[in-house]
Amino acid sequence: MMTLKLADGxxxxxxxxGEGPALLLLHGWAQSSAVFAEVMPELARDFRVLAPDLRGHGGSALGERYALEDYAADVLEMLDLLGLGSLALGGWSLGGQVALRLAQSAPQRIRRLLLIGTTPRFILDADWPFGLPDAQVRSLSRNLQRAFEKTLADFFDLQFAPEEITPERRQGILGFARGDGRLPDPSAALGGLGTLREVDLRAHLGAIVCPTLVMHGAEDRIVPSGAGRFLAQGIGQARWCEMPGVGHAPFLSRPGQSLNYWREFLR
Known part of the structure; x- marks a missing residue:
């Protein structure tokens, strides 16, 4: 792990x-860059792969706020500090929403966009059938405050469709994704969950002009695949990739297949 000092300290x-064209990967809610530890060595054969810990997650310091704009500002400052110009950007789940915000606000920095298990709106609404009921997400927030570690463990298991992975594979994933035992700060987890409840990016998809691959598991229990299809239809240069029998984290349950799709797109 490496560390940068941001302007606010x-x-x-x-x-x-790796070396080569830059590829930045953004993790999901309540996770860290460790979720990419398995796929990074393979990607590093062709790319300079960078994966930051979002504020309050992994080894990154807490922030005062956790809006998409705050996450995106940290990423842009990171790019400037490392002297990176345009690059390929991949985001999973909440990281995908941050990637969408970056592609909208700084299109000159993003050459290609990879969205994994991403939604423009996390919460079910009268005109949005591809989300979770707000009552369920509010219940998740309460449970985090009552039993933080157990609630995160239960949410981790929701990443996968029933029988998608073996118990041995589950332990293997936990071994690298949570190998250091480090969980997000509770305030960061709650702040990120609040952002997921509020964000609605549907009206801004037309502003994304770069080639985009939208990858989604057909059996995603956190973000219904219809949300991914909506993204693919709303982004001008998007390709749709649905993986049968797969849940919310294709690169964890089907790493080889996911890497093949990524390489083909990023080439």
Whole structure:
């Protein structure tokens, strides 16, 4: 792990591997860059791969706020500090929403966009059938405050469709994704969950002009696949990739297949 000092004095931790064109990967809610530890060595054969810990997650310092704009500002400052111009950007779940915000606000920095298990709106609404009921998300917030570690463990298991992975594979994933035992700060987890409840990016998808791959598991229990299809239809240069029998984290349950799709797109 490496660390940058941001202008406001906070530290931002990140992983880096390989040489070549830059590829930045953004993790999901309540996770860290460790979720990419398995796929980074393979990607590093062709790319300079960077994966930051979002504020309050992994080794990165807490922030005062956790809006998409705050996460995106940290990433842009990281790019400037490392002297990176345009690059390929991948985001999973909440990280995908941050990636969408960056593609909208700084299109000159993003050459290609990879969205994994991403939604423009996390919460079910009268005109949005591809989300979770707000009552369920509010219940998740209460449970985090009552039993933080157990609630995160239960949410981790929701990442996968029933029988998608073996118990041995589950332990293997936990071994690298949570190998250091580090969980997000509770305030960061709650702040990020609040952002997920509020964000609605549907009206801004037309502003994304770069080639985009939208990858989604057909059996995603956190973000219904219809949300991914909506993204693919709303982004001008998007390709849709649905993986049968797969849940919310294709690169964890089907790493080889996911890498093949990523390489083909990023080439």
């Amino acid at each position: 906070r530290s931002l931790a990140y992983r880096e591997a």
